[in-house]
Each structure stands twice: as C-alpha cells, then as structure tokens.
Amino acid sequence: MKDATTLLQAAQSILAPWAKEFTYPDPMRLDVALAAGDIAPAAAALRAAGWGYLTAITGLDLGVEAGKLEVLYHFCDGPALVNLRVTLPRDNPVINSVCGAIPSASFFERELSEMFGVTVAGTPNPDKLFLPEDWPDGVYPLRKDFEPELLTRGRP
Amino acid sequence: MTEQVPNKFIVPIGPQHPALKEPGHFEFSVDGEIVTDASIRLGYVHRGVERGTEDRTWVQNLYLIERICGICSHIHATAYTLGVEKLAGLSAPPRAQAIRELFCELERIHSHLLWIGVAAHEAGFDALFMYSWRDRETVMDLLEELSGNRVHYSCNVLGGVKFDISDAQRDAILRGLDFLEQRTHHYLQVVTQDAAFVRRTRGVGVMTKEQAVEYGAVGPVARASGVERDVRVDAPYLAYEQFPVQMITDTAGDLEARFAVRVRELFESYRVIRAILDKLPAGELMAKMPRKIPPGEAIVRVEAPRGELFYFIKSNGGDKPERVKVRTPSICNFGSVARLTIGHQLADAPMILAGIDPCFSCNDRAVRIKRQDHIQSWTWSDLRRYALKKYSA
Numbered sequence: 001m002k003d004a005t006t007l008l009q010a011a012q013s014i015l016a017p018w019a020k021e022f023t024y025p026d027p028m029r030l031d032v033a034l035a036a037g038d039i040a041p042a043a044a045a046l047r048a049a050g051w052g053y054l055t056a057i058t059g060l061d062l063g064v065e066a067g068k069l070e071v072l073y074h075f076c077d078g079p080a081l082v083n084l085r086v087t088l089p090r091d092n093p094v095i096n097s098v099c100g101a102i103p104s105a106s107f108f109e110r111e112l113s114e115m116f117g118v119t120v121a122g123t124p125n126p127d128k129l130f131l132p133e134d135w136p137d138g139v140y141p142l143r144k145d146f147e148p149e150l151l152t153r154g155r156p
Numbered sequence: 157m158t159e160q161v162p163n164k165f166i167v168p169i170g171p172q173h174p175a176l177k178e179p180g181h182f183e184f185s186v187d188g189e190i191v192t193d194a195s196i197r198l199g200y201v202h203r204g205v206e207r208g209t210e211d212r213t214w215v216q217n218l219y220l221i222e223r224i225c226g227i228c229s230h231i232h233a234t235a236y237t238l239g240v241e242k243l244a245g246l247s248a249p250p251r252a253q254a255i256r257e258l259f260c261e262l263e264r265i266h267s268h269l270l271w272i273g274v275a276a277h278e279a280g281f282d283a284l285f286m287y288s289w290r291d292r293e294t295v296m297d298l299l300e301e302l303s304g305n306r307v308h309y310s311c312n313v314l315g316g317v318k319f320d321i322s323d324a325q326r327d328a329i330l331r332g333l334d335f336l337e338q339r340t341h342h343y344l345q346v347v348t349q350d351a352a353f354v355r356r357t358r359g360v361g362v363m364t365k366e367q368a369v370e371y372g373a374v375g376p377v378a379r380a381s382g383v384e385r386d387v388r389v390d391a392p393y394l395a396y397e398q399f400p401v402q403m404i405t406d407t408a409g410d411l412e413a414r415f416a417v418r419v420r421e422l423f424e425s426y427r428v429i430r431a432i433l434d435k436l437p438a439g440e441l442m443a444k445m446p447r448k449i450p451p452g453e454a455i456v457r458v459e460a461p462r463g464e465l466f467y468f469i470k471s472n473g474g475d476k477p478e479r480v481k482v483r484t485p486s487i488c489n490f491g492s493v494a495r496l497t498i499g500h501q502l503a504d505a506p507m508i509l510a511g512i513d514p515c516f517s518c519n520d521r522a523v524r525i526k527r528q529d530h531i532q533s534w535t536w537s538d539l540r541r542y543a544l545k546k547y548s549a
Contacts (some may be wrong), residue, residue, distance in 0.1 A: 028391070029455065040399035053369065053385075055457070058468045074455065074466065079391035081455060103373025106490050108483075116505075130202045141207055 004028045007051075007080035014049050015082075018042045019080030027083045035093055036086050043073060043084065044101035054098070057108035059116040061090070063122055063145045068095050088118065097123040115142040179242050181508070183493070189501050195478045198487075209480040214240055215314060216476065222308050224482065227270065230256075230263045233312040236480070238393060239454040239469040240314050244446055249435040252316035252394065257394040259311045260458075261425040262329075265336065266295045267461035268425075272343060274362055275415070278510040279356045280544040281379045284346060287290075291339045294332045301328060316442030321371040326433050333426045340422045347415040355413035356547060361496050361508040364409055373493035377461020377512050380417040381409035387459040389530045399431050404425050411511045418513075445525045448475050460485050489513075503543040 002116055008030045012022055018038040023031045046052065051056050052075045060070040073084040088095060098105045109120040110129035117140040120126070128135065139150045166185050204222055209217045222233040234256055241247055248256070250271065270294035276284035296306045302325055303309035303318075311317050321329075346353055348400055368381035386403045388396045391469035404420045406413035438481030451473040458465050470479040489512040497508050 023451065053372065054480070055464065056466045056468070058479075060470065060479055067399055072468070074468070076457065076464075081457075083455075102372075103370060104488065107487055130198055141204060145206070146277040 002078060002080070004080040007077050007106060008082070010049075011046065011051055011075075011077075011080070011082045011128070014045050014051060015084075017045075017130040019074065027104050028079055030081065031083045031085055033085050033087075033107070036088055038097040039071075039084060039086055040074065040100065043075075043105075046075055046082070047101040051075065052082070054102050054105055054108070057105065057112050059112045059118065061116065061142065063144050064090070067091070069118065071095060071116075071118065073098070088109055093118040095119070095122055096121050099124050116140050117143065162420075167397070168466045182505075184497065184502065184505060186502050187366065189402075189503070191400055191497045191502055194497050195377045196489070196490055196494050206480055206482060207484050209477050209486065212477065213475050214445075214447075214477065217277075217408065217480070218312065218314065219310075221480075221482075222310065224311075225484070226307050227264055227267050228460045228462070228465075229308045229361040230259045230311060231458055231465055232482070234394070235458045235465055235492070236457045236469070237250075237312045238312055239456040239467050240449060241443075241445075242349065242454040242456070243449045243452050243469065243471050244314075245450065246315065246443050246445070248443055249440040251320075252441050252443075254395040254432050254436055255319065255321060256312065256440075257396060257399060258321070258429055259299075259309060260394065261296055261298055261375070261429050261432075263309075264461045265425050266292055266299065267513075268422055269336075271418065271461075272347075273508075274515075275507070275510040278506045278540060278543075279353065280540075281353060281498070283344075288343065289340075291336060298329055298332050301325060303453070313442060316440070317371075318441070318521045320441060321433070321436065329429065329433060333429060337423065340419060340426075344416070344419045347419055348412065354412055356507055357415060357511075360411045360504050361414075361495050361500065361511055363377060363492065363496055364410075364411045365407075367495070368409070371495050372488045373463075373492040373512075374488045374502050375459070376404075376417045376421065377403045377414060377463070377489050377492060380413035382407045387457045391457060393456070393458055395432070395437075398437075399423075399428050399435075399462040401428050406547040411507055420545075448473060448479075462486055463488065477549060486512075500545070503537075503546040504542050506540050 004027060011030055015032050018034050018041060019032045020035065021033040025031055054073060056074045058072040058074065060068060062068045064119060067090045069088045069090050071086045071088065075082040077120045085124050086095060095118055097109055101107065106124055107129060109123045110125065110127065113120050113126065114128050114131045140146060166183055183195045184191050190413050205220060212220060221236045222229045224232045239304040256302040269288050278287065299309055300306045303311055311319060317424055323503060331436045351461055365382040366381045368378045380406055384403060384405055388401050389403045392400065401424045404417050404424060449471040451471050454469045456467040465485055466483040468481035469477055474477040493512050495508055497505050500508060
C-alpha cells in the first residue's frame with residue numbers, strides 16, 4: 001500500500017494548475033484552496049488520475065459578518081485525505097457541479113444546495129433530497145442565521 | 157388504427173416506516189417487467205441533528221450523536237469522540253481504544269446478523285430470518301451484559317470509555333462467539349450453496365468494480381465488487397493497528413457476493429474480538445478532557461457495518477461545536493441502488509434494495525402503481541409477495 005506522503009505529493013502535482021495554496025494540517029491531510037470556478041476541473045483531474053474517491057462535500061457558514069460560505073470537497077485514497085476548499089460570497093453563492101466527472105456527487109450537491117442555499121450550476125438533479133417539499137424558499141437550515149421561526153412566518 | 161399505448165408506469169415505493177434506519181422513497185419507472193428508471197427521495201425522518209449539535213455542548217452532543225442510528229450507534233459516537241479528542245490534542249488510553257474496537261466489532265456482528273434476517277425475509281426465507289435473529293440475541297445479550305443496554309450502549313465518553321471488561325464478561329463473550337461462529341458456518345453454506353436461495357441472488361444486481369467506484373458505493377457493497385476499501389485496514393484507527401482485521405472482498409459483484417462478504421466478515425469480527433480479549437492492554441480507561449475544545453478542524457473516517465462513515469468537526473474554541481458534518485455510508489449506497497435496479501425485473505427490486513443493507517424491515521407502507529389515469533395501491537408486502545410468486549413458478 002502506498003503511504004500517505006507519496007499519495008499527497010501525487011495529489012499536489014495533479015492539483016498544481018489550479019491551487020492557490022497548499023497546507024498540511026496534519027501528515028495525512030492536504031488542504032487545497034481553489035477559486036470557485038476551478039472546482040470542476042480540479043475534481044475531474046483527481047478522478048482522471050484515479051486519485052482516490054470523493055467521500056463527502058461539507059458546507060460551512062462563516063457567519064453573517066464574514067459574509068462567506070466555504071465548501072469542502074473531501075477526497076480519500078487509502079490513509080491520505082485531500083480537501084479542496086472553496087470560498088463563496090454568502091449573498092450569491094454559485095458553484096459548478098462536479099457530477100460531470102463524479103456522478104456520485106449528485107446527492108452531496110443536492111444536500112449542499114438545500115442546506116446552505118448554494119446554487120450548484122449544472123447538477124443533474126436540483127430537487128430537494130432531505131427537506132420537505134413545502135419547505136419555504138430562501139430558508140437554509142444550516143446557515144448560522146437560521147431560526148425555526150422562519151418556517152412559520154407569514155403562515156396562519 | 158388505435159394508438160399504441162406505451163406500456164410504462166411508475167412504481168413509487170415508500171417512504172418507509174422509520175423503525176430501523178433511514179426511510180426512503182423510491183420511484184421505479186417500469187416498462188413491462190423491467191425497471192427503466194429509478195429515483196430517490198430521502199429525509200422523512202430528517203431530524204436536523206447536524207444543526208442540533210451547534211446548540212449543544214461537546215458532552216451533550218455525544219448523546220445526540222449516538223442516537224443518529226439505532227443499529228450502529230457506537231460507531232457514530234466513536235467517530236465523534238475520536239474527532240473531539242483530535243481537536244483537544246489527546247487520545248484515549250490504549251485499554252479504552254481496545255474496548256472501543258471490541259464494541260465496534262460486536263456491533264458489526266449484530267448488524268450483519270440483523271441484515272441476514274432482513275434480506276432472507278425479502279427472499280421469502282423466513283426460517284433463515286428467524287434463525288439469524290434468534291442467534292443475534294446472543295450478541296445482544298452480550299452487549300447488554302457489558303453496557304446495560306441492548307442498543308445505545310453508551311460505551312464512549314470524551315477521552316475514553318465507561319466500562320471495563322471483567323473476567324466473567326470475557327468468558328461470556330468467548331462462549332457466545334463459539335456458538336455464533338458455528339452458526340455462521342451454517343449461514344455461509346446456505347447463502348452460497350442452497351439452490352433455492354442462490355436462485356434469488358446469483359447473477360442478480362451485478363455491479364462491476366468500475367460501476368461500484370463510479371456510483372460511489374462503500375463498505376461490503378463495494379467490497380463485494382472487488383473494491384478494496386476498508387477504513388479499518390486503509391487508515392487504522394482505535395486499536396486496529398495492534399488488532400488488525402483482514403479485508404474481505406469478492407469479485408462477482410452480485411447479490412450472492414454481498415451476502416458472502418458480510419458473512420465472511422463475521423468470522424473476522426470473531427477472530428479480532430478473541431485477539432483483543434487475549435491481549436487487552438492494561439491501564440486507565442479515560443483521559444481528562446477540557447470543557448472547551450481548542451479551535452480547529454478534525455476529520456474522522458471509520459468503518460461502520462455498512463461502510464465508511466465520515467465526520468467533519470469544527471471548533472471555534474468554545475464549549476459547543478461550530479459545525480459537525482456527518483456523511484453516513486447509506487447515503488452512498490442508496491445512490492448505487494438507484495442505478496443498479498435499472499434493467500432488472502421489478503421482482504428483483506426488493507432483493508437489490510435489501511442487498512445494500514438499507515434497513516428495510518419495517519416497510520409495510522403504501523406502494524402506488526401509477527398507470528395512465530388510474531392509480532393502483534400496493535403495499536411493500538404486496539411487492540414482496542409479487543416477487544415471491546414470480547420466483548415460485
């Protein structure tokens with residue numbers, strides 16, 4: 001089995017064309033900051049090189065004051081972990097789908113979209129996955145300013 | 157001339173009763189007998205746990221997290237505690253790690269035996285269902301004996317475990333394992349040799365290695381298609397370095413292979429539990445945890461009975477988490493089932509669904525068959541009976 005260092009170095013050279021910054025939070029983990037527009041080609045490059053698999057997509061709300069959302073794409077290969085990290089503006093977060101190269105990302109993108117209000121451009125199925133059909137538009141439960149009262153506002 | 161009416165209708169199945177795990181709503185488009193499309197809608201018991209973690213302290217969350225799943229409760233709590241310990245920059249003592257691993261494997265045994273029963277029931281083998289659930293009581297009794305609870309063992313605390321293993325408990329576990337191992341040999345024989353059983357599984361729901369990778373399958377479902385991924389082996393956590401397991405894979409990729417992989421994993425669990433009990437490290441059960449957790453991000457991957465479980469935990473330095481993200485193995489496998497049923501007989505749908513271990517047992521819910529302008533209502537049992545009748549011919 002390949003060791004984490006070799007795997008992470010390989011990932012670093014695959015991602016070099018798009019990376020804004022590489023950081024190693026721990027020896028098994030490489031974080032790669034990307035511009036929002038570069039997520040699809042970067043993910044496709046990992047897939048094309050056969051580097052690991054997309055294990056999850058995590059959304060993060062940095063808060064109203066910061067005005068930013070973060071989206072993390074977690075790729076794993078053996079013991080090694082690569083996080084592609086993208087920052088989006090909170091008021092109009094749009095990101096391209098990675099489903100072209102990684103079809104299994106569809107569920108993750110649907111979840112990201114309904115929970116954080118991120119528009120995933122080009123995702124094959126933009127329907128809700130977890131939230132009810134009558135969930136109000138523009139209310140995103142994992143944003144920091146979510147209040148349960150938003151769900152009943154304007155209703156009798 | 158009459159216009160040709162396309163012989164295509166949609167069979168919606170579910171949402172399921174939330175008695176076991178995630179209920180889901182599957183909608184199968186059918187052309188005659190053959191499934192042509194499938195879609196999934198989840199969330200019928202979405203409880204907002206991720207959001208809930210942000211309003212609770214690090215310790216309170218342990219109890220919330222453990223209740224995400226009633227089958228693999230321990231693995232969720234383990235992933236969470238490992239993450240929090242990583243953020244705090246400490247780790248549980250070796251004896252605690254070994255006891256956690258022991259609970260993980262006991263949990264896998266009960267989960268796999270439960271699944272054998274559910275899948276056997278879907279195949280119309282109710283004798284196998286009852287035997288496997290009777291035998292499963294052996295491991296449930298052991299879990300109760302160790303922790304006081306059959307389901308939420310609450311074995312973990314931040315920094316360690318609550319329980320030690322006494323000599324009497326060790327002997328009880330070893331006796332239970334001897335019985336289960338002998339029974340498991342019988343199950344392996346049934347699922348790989350019984351002519352009537354393999355008729356429902358051999359060559360059904362085949363997923364190639366390439367498909368398994370593309371669909372994002374995890375755990376035994378992926379391993380049955382030859383994908384060599386098991387977090388316990390790839391990135392050992394707890395005491396898996398000292399007490400390793402062997403990765404069980406198959407190449408056939410059909411339902412039979414999924415049965416065989418899970419049953420063979422049981423033998424590995426028995427073996428590693430014996431190894432742990434034989435060389436249980438001495439020492440403390442707990443490390444002291446701070447109330448506030450330093451800022452940072454931790455990512456934890458563990459192998460739940462159904463496959464890789466992923467946790468992302470972020471702390472802002474307070475007494476509550478900033479964010480806890482949970483990606484369960486079933487969400488990955490649900491995606492694979494939607495693709496797998498396409499091209500198969502509708503009668504194979506129950507078994508293909510059961511094959512990913514989605515916890516489908518209490519699913520006696522409405523199934524509607526939409527055909528042109530009239531809607532026919534089925535229950536899941538109707539669909540199951542339809543499948544059994546088809547295969548009894």
